[in-house]
Amino acid sequence: DADVTQTPRNRITKTGKRIMLECSQTKGHDRMYWYRQDPGLGLRLIYYSFDVKDINKGEISDGYSVSRQAQAKFSLSLESAIPNQTALYFCATRRGNEQFFGPGTRLTVL
Amino acid sequence: QKEVEQNSGPLSVPEGAIASLNCTYSDRGSQSFFWYRQYSGKSPELIMFIYSNGDKEDGRFTAQLNKASQYVSLLIRDSQPSDSATYLCAVNPGGADGLTFGKGTHLIIQP
Numbered sequence: 044d045a046d047v048t049q050t051p052r053n054r055i056t057k058t059g060k061r062i063m064l065e066c067s068q069t070k071g072h073d074r075m076y077w078y079r080q081d082p083g084l085g086l087r088l089i090y091y092s093f094d095v096k097d098i099n100k101g102e103i104s105d106g107y108s109v110s111r112q113a114q115a116k117f118s119l120s121l122e123s124a125i126p127n128q129t130a131l132y133f134c135a136t137r138r139g140n141e142q143f144f145g146p147g148t149r150l151t152v153l
Numbered sequence: 154q155k156e157v158e159q160n161s162g163p164l165s166v167p168e169g170a171i172a173s174l175n176c177t178y179s180d181r182g183s184q185s186f187f188w189y190r191q192y193s194g195k196s197p198e199l200i201m202f203i204y205s206n207g208d209k210e211d212g213r214f215t216a217q218l219n220k221a222s223q224y225v226s227l228l229i230r231d232s233q234p235s236d237s238a239t240y241l242c243a244v245n246p247g248g249a250d251g252l253t254f255g256k257g258t259h260l261i262i263q264p
Contacts, residue, residue, distance in 0.1 A: 083161070085157075085255055142199070
């Protein structure tokens with residue numbers, strides 16, 4: 044079984060819709076991260092969390108919100124999706140200086 | 154703004170040769186440096202990390218760090234077709250969590 048899972052794996056939605064991307068981990072790591080990847084732009088940090096009560100903005104948090112429901116779960120929400128949020132989204136956990144990435148969610152906003 | 158720069162490629166290398174991938178970073182306070190490999194449509198996977206100036210070897214891979222020049226490199230010896238992928242350089246900036254990634258170098262190993 045995968046240690047970091049993401050649901051859904053693919054999602055197509057329309058402009059203005061609210062959407063939630065979910066991440067779960069069985070690694071027991073406290074730190075969790077959300078990144079987005081765009082062609083030609085690499086991965087960029089959206090939000091990160093040290094534990095359930097500690098949420099921090101990353102480089103590109105505008106238009107996104109997160110919820111850390113438990114140590115094992117970290118969700119990313121787009122309150123009102125827009126086309127330039129079309130991207131590949133990765134969740135990651137961290138042990139020491141090593142980050143472990145989930146399989147990604149491909150999101151398309153029409 | 155803290156930046157990590159990589160040549161996007163593609164970098165084409167014959168099978169069995171040495172592939173050399175380079176990366177520069179702007180934040181002098183950066184503490185740790187990482188190389189990830191990413192196959193198309195897949196998640197990044199860690200190849201190596203390096204903290205100290207000099208070389209670090211792991212199998213066919215060698216990471217090199219020069220903090221004075223703000224330069225990190227990855228050498229892949231005896232390149233195999235399965236090494237064909239995008240290689241991402243990532244930096245842990247000083248005083249921050251999370252990683253700052255370069256845009257990646259697309260490596261092609263020609264059989």
